[in-house]
Amino acid sequence: MNKLTSDDYKRLRHNAIVLADDEYGDKVLLLTDQSIVKLFRVKRLISSANFYSPARRFAKNATKLQNLSIPTVSILSLYKITAIKRTAVHYQQLQGETVRDYILAGKSTDVFFQKLGQFLAHLHELGIFFRSAHLGNIVFTPEKTFGLIDISDMKIYKSSLNKNKRLRNLKHIFRVSEDLELLKDNDLIEKSYLSHCSITNKKFHLDFLNKAKKLKS
DSSP, X not given: OEEXXXXXXXXXXXXOEEEEEETTEEEEEEOTTSOEEEEEEOXXXXXXXXXXXXXXXXXXXXXXXXXXXXXXXEXXXXXXXXXXXXXXXXXXXXXSEEHHHHHHTTOOOHHHHHHHHHHHHHHHHTTEEETTOSTXXXXXXXXXXXXXXXXXXXXXOSSOOOHHHHHHHHHXXXXXXXXXXXXXXXXXXXXXXXXXXXXXXXXXXXXXXXXHHHHHO
């Protein structure tokens, strides 16, 4: 992790666009070269974030996803910025449109939704439990594949997800009101997911469909 002084950070941040912030300061910056800096607050002087920060976890998740052939961001550097009590990850964006923007633009088709369901099933088969799996964090790439962004909050298991974890992850997939409005009359994602799922138990399939319907209602 590279240490940045206050002046180093000011130079890095020069002419950047603030994409997200809060009462404590900047959270996400778009730099002039179109790369992204995501900042994480170190809340205490003695903190686990000093040893295994969210920035390191973000970078580690990116490497794991790449090893699993899941498109994601490309890590450029990790920073520790003591002057502002932050760690940060600097990365190149994943090219494409978020699924949310793609649907809002009127580009989606039945085949698109079926492929999205297949992709979600593939993530679970690979053991990926993505807590931030709403439509704003799944990208449809120029290569017509799906990829993931905002990957801090993720767990990758050594084997495929069990029934309970798959049902739990539905809460994260169908949790944003804007997304639910786009999907409320569409069950193609769920049906495609189940057709590509290794779990063939009929009760699980029924529970999956019922839970998805309840979350979207």
